[in-house]
Amino acid sequence: MVIGDEPHRPYDRPPLSKEFLTGPYDEDRLLLRPTADPANLDFTLKLGRKAIELDVEQGRVMLDDGEVITYEGLVIATGAQPRRLPASAGAEGASGLHVLRSLDDARSLREDLHPGKRVLVVGAGFIGAEVAASARQMGCEVTLIDLASAPLDRVLDSASGMAIADLHRSNGVDVRLEVALDHVEVDEGGRVKRSVLSSGDVVAIDTVVVGIGVVPNTGWLSGSGLTVDDGVVADETCLAAPRVVVAGDVAKWPNRSFGGRMMRVEQWDNAIDQGGYAGRRIVAAIKGDALATPVEPYAPIPWFWSDQYDRKIQLAGMPTERAELMQGAVADRQFVKAFLDEDDVVQGVLCWNRPRQAVLGRQLVAAGESVAAARERLG
Amino acid sequence: MKVNVDFDLCESNAVCMAVAPETFEVRDDDFLYVLNENPPAEHHEKVREAAERCPKQAITLEDV
Numbered sequence: 001m002v003i004g005d006e007p008h009r010p011y012d013r014p015p016l017s018k019e020f021l022t023g024p025y026d027e028d029r030l031l032l033r034p035t036a037d038p039a040n041l042d043f044t045l046k047l048g049r050k051a052i053e054l055d056v057e058q059g060r061v062m063l064d065d066g067e068v069i070t071y072e073g074l075v076i077a078t079g080a081q082p083r084r085l086p087a088s089a090g091a092e093g094a095s096g097l098h099v100l101r102s103l104d105d106a107r108s109l110r111e112d113l114h115p116g117k118r119v120l121v122v123g124a125g126f127i128g129a130e131v132a133a134s135a136r137q138m139g140c141e142v143t144l145i146d147l148a149s150a151p152l153d154r155v156l157d158s159a160s161g162m163a164i165a166d167l168h169r170s171n172g173v174d175v176r177l178e179v180a181l182d183h184v185e186v187d188e189g190g191r192v193k194r195s196v197l198s199s200g201d202v203v204a205i206d207t208v209v210v211g212i213g214v215v216p217n218t219g220w221l222s223g224s225g226l227t228v229d230d231g232v233v234a235d236e237t238c239l240a241a242p243r244v245v246v247a248g249d250v251a252k253w254p255n256r257s258f259g260g261r262m263m264r265v266e267q268w269d270n271a272i273d274q275g276g277y278a279g280r281r282i283v284a285a286i287k288g289d290a291l292a293t294p295v296e297p298y299a300p301i302p303w304f305w306s307d308q309y310d311r312k313i314q315l316a317g318m319p320t321e322r323a324e325l326m327q328g329a330v331a332d333r334q335f336v337k338a339f340l341d342e343d344d345v346v347q348g349v350l351c352w353n354r355p356r357q358a359v360l361g362r363q364l365v366a367a368g369e370s371v372a373a374a375r376e377r378l379g
Numbered sequence: 380m381k382v383n384v385d386f387d388l389c390e391s392n393a394v395c396m397a398v399a400p401e402t403f404e405v406r407d408d409d410f411l412y413v414l415n416e417n418p419p420a421e422h423h424e425k426v427r428e429a430a431e432r433c434p435k436q437a438i439t440l441e442d443v
Binding site: 012014268269272303305307312353356358359362 | 394397
C-alpha cells in the first residue's frame with residue numbers, strides 16, 4: 001500500500017521548474033508510468049490521504065481521516081516542504097506569492113509568468129535559479145536575490161557560483177547578492193506590489209517566488225520514538241527502527257562512501273536509488289531478524305544536475321573547499337572541475353555541459369581515485 | 380530486444396550510460412551513441428532500467 005497526501009497520480013518533479021513552466025510539457029507528460037491502469041496495479045494507492053501519527057511498537061500508522069493502517073514493514077518517504085518567508089515579511093496569504101514544490105504550486109506559478117511581468121525570486125539555490133531562468137524564457141523581468149556571496153553556495157565553490165550569477169546576468173536577470181528580502185507590500189486587492197530589500201532598495205513586483213530551501217516532513221513523527229534531526233535518522237542501511245526504513249528527502253543516514261558522514265540528499269537520482277534500496281531493505285527486515293540480517297549499506301555517490309538556459313550543470317559526489325580545473329574554462333561556461341580532500345582524493349566532480357565527464361567523475365569518486373587519475377580521465 | 384532513442388527528446392543527461400555502459404555512451408561531443416541496438420540477453424535488465432530511468436523518457440524498447 002502506498003499512501004500520499006497529494007491527490008495526483010505519482011509524477012516527476014524536475015520538469016516543474018523548467019519545461020512545465022515554460023510550456024512544452026503538459027501534465028500528462030509528468031506522470032510516472034503514464035500507461036499503467038491505476039485499477040490494475042498490484043498495490044493499493046491511497047492518494048490525498050495524510051499520515052498523522054506513527055506507533056512503532058504496535059506497527060500502526062494513523063491517517064488524517066481516522067483510518068488506522070497496520071503494517072509489517074514501513075517505508076517513510078514523506079519528503080520535504082518548502083521553507084516559507086517569516087511572518088515579518090508581511091506577505092502571508094498575498095496573491096502573487098509562490099513556493100515551488102508540488103504540481104499544484106507549479107500550476108499556480110505558471111499562471112503568473114507572462115511577458116513583461118516583474119518577478120522577484122528569493123533564493124538562488126536550484127529551485128530559485130531554475131525558476132529565474134524559466135521566467136526569463138517566458139519574457140518576465142526577473143530579479144534574483146540571495147543572502148550568500150554567490151548563487152548555489154551550498155553546493156558550489158565560489159568561482160563556479162559566480163559563473164551562475166554571470167550566466168543569469170548575461171540572460172538579462174538582475175542578480176543581487178548578499179541581500180535579503182525584508183518585507184513585501186501588498187495592494188488593496190491583496191496582491192504583492194513592492195518588495196523592500198535588506199539593503200533598503202525597493203523593487204516593484206507582480207510576483208514573488210520563494211526558494212529558500214526545504215524542511216523535511218517529520219512533524220507527524222513526534223512522539224513516535226524515532227530520532228528526528230533535520231530528517232529521520234537511520235543507520236547505514238536506512239533502518240530507523242526494527243521494521244521501519246527511510247528513503248528520499250526525509251532520510252538522514254551515514255554514508256560509508258564519505259567516511260560515514262550523515263547525509264540527507266534532496267536529489268531526483270537518489271530518490272530513485274534509495275527508494276529501490278528501501279524496498280529491498282524492508283523485505284530483508286521483515287523476513288529475517290531485522291538487526292541480524294546482513295545487508296550491504298546504502299553508500300551512493302550522489303549525483304544531480306540542473307538545467308538553466310542552455311547549460312547543464314552536473315555534480316557527482318560532494319563539493320569541498322579545494323577545487324581544481326580539469327578541462328575547459330569557467331569563463332566559457334563549459335568546464336570540468338574536481339573537488340579534492342586534503343589527501344588529493346577526488347570527492348566530487350563538477351561539470352558544465354560535459355555530461356560524459358559527470359558519469360566518469362562519479363566512477364572516480366566511487367573508486368576513491370586521486371587527482372592524478374582524475375586529470376588523466378577527465379582532462 | 381531493439382533499442383530506440385528519440386534524439387529530439389534526448390538531452391544527454393547520461394543517466395543511461397551510468398546504468399548500462401555496455402549499450403549507451405555519451406561521447407566528448409556530448410551526443411549519445413547507442414553502442415548496440417540489439418543488446419544481448421545478459422544486458423537486457425540494465426537496458427530496461429536505463430529506459431525507465433531516462434529523465435526525458437527518450438529510450439523505448441521493442442521486443443523482436
